[in-house]
Amino acid sequence: MWVFEKHLNLSGKPDLHWKTATATWYGDPNGSGSDGGACGYGSLVDVKPFRARVGAVSPILFKNGEGCGACYKVKCLDSQICSRRAVTVIITDECPGCSARNAHFDLSGAAFGRLAISGEDTQIRNRGVLNVIYRRTPCKYPGKKVAFHVNEGSTDYWLSILIEFEDGDGDVGSMHIKEATSNEWIEMTHLWGANWCIIGGPLKGPFSVKLTTLSTGRTLSTRDVIPQKWSPTATYTSRLNFTP
Structure with missing residues (x-):
């Protein structure tokens, strides 16, 4: 027997408006970030569907671990080196040392590079810190079940x-x-x-x-x-x- 319900909880409904944040990157330049992380997904971060779409976040988004698994669209604001497209990332870790009050994304090297215009991924990584906008987006795992x-x-x-x-x-x-x-x-x-x-x-x-x-x-x-x-x-x- 399977039961699927939807409860309306307007106070907890994801905010689809773009908000401002900062972003950095970690791990190998073209890698999927560190293995494991504060969410406990372990080696899953290195393989599909997580691979190259993961990131650590500051405490305001990590929510003591209850923010694990949430998906966000992140878009860079520097039109000279950044693409118009947003990158979708899955939260798999907490950003150590990040401000407790501000939103920050520490992305895998691969995800961070995808924010760039084609051919500018090295330059965008050399910036170190980027101003970005972000919003919640539904997670999608085609072919996967809970x-x-x-x-x-x-x-x-x-x-x-x-x-x-x-x-x-x-x-x-x-x-x-x-x-x-x-x-x-x-x-x-x-x-x-x-x-x-x-x-x-x-x-x-x-x-x-x-x-x-x-x-x-x-x-x-x-x-x-x-x-x-x-x-x-x-x-x-x-x-x-x-x-x-």
Whole structure:
């Protein structure tokens, strides 16, 4: 059984107006940024669909990890070296040392270079810091469904899960889990980045999972997505995703 709901939450609705920010880059000039990051996606940042479309953000956008997975369009303002097109990036990390009050994007080298006019990618990287504008945009992962990665160290008494590939809002504001023998949805605790956990026990699978997005309160529920004999480090893919 699958349940897909949409809740109107005007106060949390993504703002589609462009806002001002600054941007830098990190990692290799043509690379996908550092492996891992403060969201916990690990090696996923190096492969599609994340590859070359990732970035770290300042605390105002990172939101203590609840901003992980959100997608933004970023556009450079210097018409001499910058393209008119915006680059879409997925938040996978927090920018260390960035101002807590101002919006800042620390992009992968590849994403930063894509802000440039053709042939000017080296020059734009040499600038170091760019003035940019940005806005939220729906995340799109063609062919992907929401997936649940059971983190290493999970047991029948402490279960930790990383959320992957959420279309639409991209972010997660709350997560609930339900054992097969129960009718009660139990709220999970946000650990860090895109990681959530539940403490109890012994916990008995299979587990149903319900996600609620941070931005608009949309809810996605899936039944028995994590099997009875689940394994740490395994990833379990659902059959549904949010609508972008």
